[in-house]
Amino acid sequence: MTVASMPAVHATGLHKRFGKVHAVRGLDLTVQQGEVVAFLGPNGAGKTTTIDMILGLSAPDQGTVSVYGHTPRGAISRGQVAAVMQTGGLLRDITVRETVQLNAAMFDSSRPVDEVLDRAGILEIADRRVEKCSGGQQQRLRFAMALVSDPGLLILDEPTTGMDVAGRRDFWAAIRADAVRGRTVIFATHYLEEADAYADRIILVRQGTVVADGTAAQIKNLASGRTVKASVPVEDRELLAGLPSADSVAFEGARVTVRTRDSDAVVRYLLNRTDAHDVEVASNNLEEAFLALTGEDAAPQTSDTALEGERAS
Ligand SMILES: Nc1ncnc2c1ncn2[C@@H]1O[C@H](COP(=O)(O)OP(=O)(O)OP(=O)(O)O)[C@@H](O)[C@H]1O
Numbered sequence: 001m002t003v004a005s006m007p008a009v010h011a012t013g014l015h016k017r018f019g020k021v022h023a024v025r026g027l028d029l030t031v032q033q034g035e036v037v038a039f040l041g042p043n044g045a046g047k048t049t050t051i052d053m054i055l056g057l058s059a060p061d062q063g064t065v066s067v068y069g070h071t072p073r074g075a076i077s078r079g080q081v082a083a084v085m086q087t088g089g090l091l092r093d094i095t096v097r098e099t100v101q102l103n104a105a106m107f108d109s110s111r112p113v114d115e116v117l118d119r120a121g122i123l124e125i126a127d128r129r130v131e132k133c134s135g136g137q138q139q140r141l142r143f144a145m146a147l148v149s150d151p152g153l154l155i156l157d158e159p160t161t162g163m164d165v166a167g168r169r170d171f172w173a174a175i176r177a178d179a180v181r182g183r184t185v186i187f188a189t190h191y192l193e194e195a196d197a198y199a200d201r202i203i204l205v206r207q208g209t210v211v212a213d214g215t216a217a218q219i220k221n222l223a224s225g226r227t228v229k230a231s232v233p234v235e236d237r238e239l240l241a242g243l244p245s246a247d248s249v250a251f252e253g254a255r256v257t258v259r260t261r262d263s264d265a266v267v268r269y270l271l272n273r274t275d276a277h278d279v280e281v282a283s284n285n286l287e288e289a290f291l292a293l294t295g296e297d298a299a300p301q302t303s304d305t306a307l308e309g310e311r312a313s
C-alpha cells in the first residue's frame with residue numbers, strides 16, 4: 001500500500017465497556033486522507049469514547065485502531081495527529097503566543113508560531129493573557145495548538161460548544177481553509193446543520209455503532225424521502241428483499257417500516273407482490289430522520305441502512 005493511499009484512520013470491530021455500560025459496540029471506521037468527516041450522534045452515543053481510542057488515550061477492549069498505519073500513540077509521537085478537545089489544557093496566566101510557543105517546544109519540528117496564530121485567527125490577540133480570552137477565543141487557541149505540529153489528521157471533539165453563531169462560523173471558516181490544504185479532519189457534533197455545512201461525509205453514531213455513513217447529500221436524501229409502513233404476513237417477508245428503492249427495512253411486530261425515496265414504487269410492490277395491508281405513507285424531515293436513525297427508541301435497522309454499499313459503488 002502506498003503512503004498516499006493509506007487511510008488516515010482504520011478501525012475495525014471496536015468495543016469499549018465502562019463497567020456495565022457498553023459504550024462502543026463493534027464500530028468500524030475508515031477515514032481516507034483529506035476527508036472532512038463529521039461524527040454525528042446524540043449524547044452518550046460513543047463519539048468521545050471512539051475519539052479517545054483513535055487518539056490512544058484509551059485502549060479498546062476489542063478491535064484495532066491504526067492511524068496512518070501506526071498505533072495511535074506512534075502516530076501522535078510522529079506529530080501526525082493532533083486534537084482539539086472541549087475543555088482543559090490551557091494555562092491561565094500566560095499569553096496566547098506563549099501558550100503556542102510552549103506547545104511548539106514539545107516537537108522536533110513545528111510551524112512558525114505567528115503563522116499558526118494567524119491561521120487560527122488569533123494573531124491580533126497574541127499578547128492577551130489566556131484568562132482574559134473568551135470561550136470562543138480559547139477554543140481557537142486550542143485549534144492553534146493543534147496546528148503547531150502540522151498534523152495530517154486533526155480531531156475535534158465538539159469544538160464549537162458554547163460559541164455564538166458568529167464565533168462558530170469563523171471557527172469553521174478557519175478549519176475549512178486549513179482542510180483545503182489536504183488535512184484530514186474528524187469532528188464530533190450534535191448538530192446536523194454543522195455536520196451538513198462543514199463535512200464531506202457524515203457518520204451517524206447511535207449506541208456505539210455506525211447507523212448510517214454517507215455524504216451530506218446522501219444523508220439528506222435519506223432524510224428527504226418517505227416512510228412507508230405496512231402490515232406484512234410473516235410468509236411474505238422474504239419477498240421484501242426485492243423491494244425497489246428501499247433505503248432501509250425494519251420490522252416491529254407485524255409492521256414493517258421502509259424508508260425510501262420512491263414511495264410509489266414501494267407501495268406498488270407491496271400491494272402487487274405481497275399481501276401487505278394497512279399501508280401508510282409519511283414524509284420525513286431532516287430532524288425526524290436524524291432522530292429515527294439515532295434516537296434511543298429507534299427500531300433496529302437492517303444492515304442495508306448504512307450507505308456503505310452506495311459509497312463503495
Ligand atoms: N470513563 C467512563 N466511565 C463510565 N462510563 C463512561 C465513561 N466514559 C464514557 N462513559 C459512558 O459511555 C457512553 C458513551 O459516552 P461518550 O462520552 O463516548 O458519548 P458521546 O457520544 O461523546 O456523548 P456526548 O455527545 O454527550 O459527548 C455514555 O453512556 C457514557 O456515560
Ligand SMILES: [Mg+2]
Nearest residue numbers: 047048049188
Ligand atoms: Mg462526547
